[in-house]
Amino acid sequence: MPKISPEQLAREWGRLLAVVPNGVHERIYLQAQTHQVALASYFYEQMLGDAVVSQFLSHEQVQERLHGSMQRWITTVFSARSDTDLLPIVAQQIHIGEVHARIGIPVHLVLRGARCLKERFVDLLHADPELQGEQAHIATRLAVGVIDTAMEIMSQTYSSANDRNSRAEEAYRLFSVSQHVGSERERQRAALLAWENQLMFDQAVGADAAQLPRLGSSEFGLWFRHKGAHAFHGSTEATMILDAIDRVDEVLLPMFALAPASLQANRVLCLRELRDATKSIAYHLDCLFAQNNELEAGRDVLTRLLNRKFLPVVLSKEINFSRQRKSSFALLAIDIDHFKQVNDRYGHEAGDMVLQQMAAILTNSSRGGDYIFRMGGEEFLVLLVDTKLGDAIKMAEKLRKLIEREAFRLPQDHTLHLTISVGVAAHNGHPDYQRVLRQADDALYRAKNSGRNRVIQGED
Structure with a gap:
């Protein structure tokens, strides 16, 4: 489906405004200005009631900034008249849609918040003594139409941006699994072995359990959590490696605090379990690399870095x-x-x-x-x-x-x-x-x- 241009979107918005008398415009804008704080608060109360959205909006700084942005949005979209240059307002909706796609807020939740906002704003218009009969009907139709038009623009932008992000995500996944498979496999096997050797050495010299090197913070652990796990996302082996890293750091290493050097048998048992975990990780890592071929897209030709x-x-x-x-x-x-x-x-x-x-x-x-x-x-x-x-x-x-x-x-x-x-x-x-x-x-x-x-x- 072809994307609608900003100019066409502005013309459609203009047609919505063209049939509304100036007096009705003024009352709608007055209500938006007067109640912008309450409307913004109501909108985010509805949004924060959803567990998915709350993780994006829980940051205090985000809440402060977004509340002010929402107030400005309310007054901006209702300030427009038929003779207003609507392209900047359309551009604002496009930008908001791109941000929503970038941070991953599901579009249906934004639409639900907009529905609640429409209901509250319509209630305010119905309570306005200056809007009676046909004027109240026109005001309601315009308020709903303005919010729906803004949401339509945001949703179209969100869909386009989300499609681009999905294609880039898949391309990156393919790139991640394939860059120099042979050398990467050997490098990560060496990093895993280096961690194991360091652990054995620290144990041999009697290092305190709290000072033992964590696998998740090792060279291998950082690589797998931040690159390998994404590259091999969805595979059973990747999940097993992540689980093994967590088990090493959260279960096996703390066991050394319960198995002092005097209890040699317990310490040997801990070391054997760690050795088995390391062998299992190495085996699953080999399986993952064996399933993939080399792909060079996404690399800078001159420096071989990511572009x-x-x-x-x-x-x-x-x-x-x-x-x-x-x-x-x-x-x-x-x-x-x-x-x-x-x-x-x-x-x-x-x-x-x-x-x-x-x-x-x-x-x-x-x-x-x-x-x-x-x-x-x-x-x-x-x-x-x-x-x-x-x-x-x-x-x-x-x-x-x-x-x-x-x-x-x-x-x-x-x-x-x-x-x-x-x-x-x-x-x-x-x-x-x-x-x-x-x-x-x-x-x-x-x-x-x-x-x-x-x-x-x-x-x-």
């Missing part, structure tokens, strides 16, 4: 993970300072070599569960999983100093020293990933405009 294609999917996935696990993630928006001068002075071949070396530094400095994107040109984005703001700032400073010291190789054995500017932002619970992305971008902009070669923290 922007999968950024919405990854950010949405990490927000859902953070909400479920009560964890956090952070973004590092990175720009190579004065990169244009490299191309101008040394040529594009030199610029490409710099970008490739930069990608290698970022990759080698990150963990298995982290994501690195080339956003275009000399801009990169690093997503640090399970990371709070303070640790993200430390990581950004570490990268800044590392790159400042690095000798970048150029053609004909020339070298060059470069610096980077970094904007840092941490996810604070807001369900819309664009918020944390904008914070990181704004911080990067301030870092570049305050002298470069520095790390700036994003602001709420």
Whole structure:
């Protein structure tokens, strides 16, 4: 079904308004202005009564911001008249529909909230002594029509955006399972073995049970929770690996606190159970990799990093993970300072070599569960999983100093020293990933405009 253009939507909205007398317009707008706070409160009371919606709206900052936005929406949609430029109002509804799709609020719940809002607003119009007889009928028809038209625009946008997100989600899943299957399998098997060896060593030297390394926080655990589990979503093996990781961290490792070194038999039993769990994870991991083939779509050709294609999917996935696990993630928006001068002075071949070396530094400095994107040109984005703001700032400073010291190789054995500017932002619970992305971008902009070669923290 072809998408209706904003211009056509504006014309349809205009036809709805054209048959309404000015006096009726004024009374409707007055009621909207007078009762905007109560109407917004009623709308969110209905929405928060649903368990699905409440998880999106439980964040205090979200409630404060959305309540004000809802009040403005009520007055805006009812301020329009037939001679108003309706394109900005249509654009507002399109934007709202895109946000709803981005954060995953089911469209039927928004429509239910709109139905409750219509009922309450119609009650207010019927109670207005200035609206009697035919005028009351016209006012009711317009109020219902305006809200229905706005919801229609939002729903159309939601459907389109949701389709795009679904296609990107599936493409990313295929990409995730297929990138360098052979080398990834060996890397993750090695990471799992490294965790097991570290655990055995810590046990041998008598480390306290509380200090034993958790599998979920290991290099393998971070990779599987944030990438592998998504790549192999829906498979029995992936579920079994996640369950095994939880069992190791929540059941088996705490058993060592109940099995002191003096009780050798109990300690050996714990170690055997851990060994069996590790073997089971390795077996299921091999099964998963054996089921998939290589696919390269979604990777930047020059640097082999992820490109922007999968950024919405990854950010949405990490927000859902953070909400479920009560964890956090952070973004590092990175720009190579004065990169244009490299191309101008040394040529594009030199610029490409710099970008490739930069990608290698970022990759080698990150963990298995982290994501690195080339956003275009000399801009990169690093997503640090399970990371709070303070640790993200430390990581950004570490990268800044590392790159400042690095000798970048150029053609004909020339070298060059470069610096980077970094904007840092941490996810604070807001369900819309664009918020944390904008914070990181704004911080990067301030870092570049305050002298470069520095790390700036994003602001709420």
